Amino acid sequence: MTLAFRSPNLPPEIVSAAIDYCRNVQTGAPRPLARLIWANGPFATDRGLRELPAWMMYPDNRRWPFIALDPDFERRMTWWPPGLSAYGHQESVLADDGLTLTYRFTGTPGQYADYPYAEAFETDKAVLVQPVEVPLDGPSGIRLAYAEEREVDVRLAAPLGDRVLICVAHGPGSSTFGSPRTVVTSA
Structure with missing residues (x-):
């Protein structure tokens, strides 16, 4: 038929x-x-x-x-780079000032590491945030291989505006490298 x-x-x-x-x-x-x-x-x-x-x-x-x-x-x-796959589900939150970003990501559990700050790499089209991990003197013994939802605040040099927030994902050469991340406003 x-x-x-x-x-x-x-x-x-x-x-x-x-x-x-x-x-x-x-x-x-x-x-x-x-x-x-x-x-x-x-x-x-x-x-x-x-x-x-x-x-x-x-x-x-x-x-x-x-x-x-x-x-x-x-x-x-709309625009989506050819060959790019979506990655992650976390939503980052942009404050009312347009400059302060609470970046949410999956990282090392709090008992093993802290993320006191993040580095922001900015162009006129995109922003990449890389949280900086600092290992802690956590529980001794075996460390389990798991991760948890984490967040870190970062101050952008210029308002996010129409720029896209991207992530490293699985790294250069992977189909997820440079994937857009969702950004919502605090209001």
């Missing part, structure tokens, strides 16, 4: 994704598309959750809606 779908409004870039989304989740059999609407939908961005122009549908056979970023908006207003 082939589904033919034509719409003067639906961008051709998302037609196949919409058709695939409506397939039966157990058998893979095609099902008709639900009614598609154009509205603002939720998307994770480097500035937190944002409502952006999207094509959405709510098929009867799915728990969650199909949401696709409007291709025209994506072309004009």
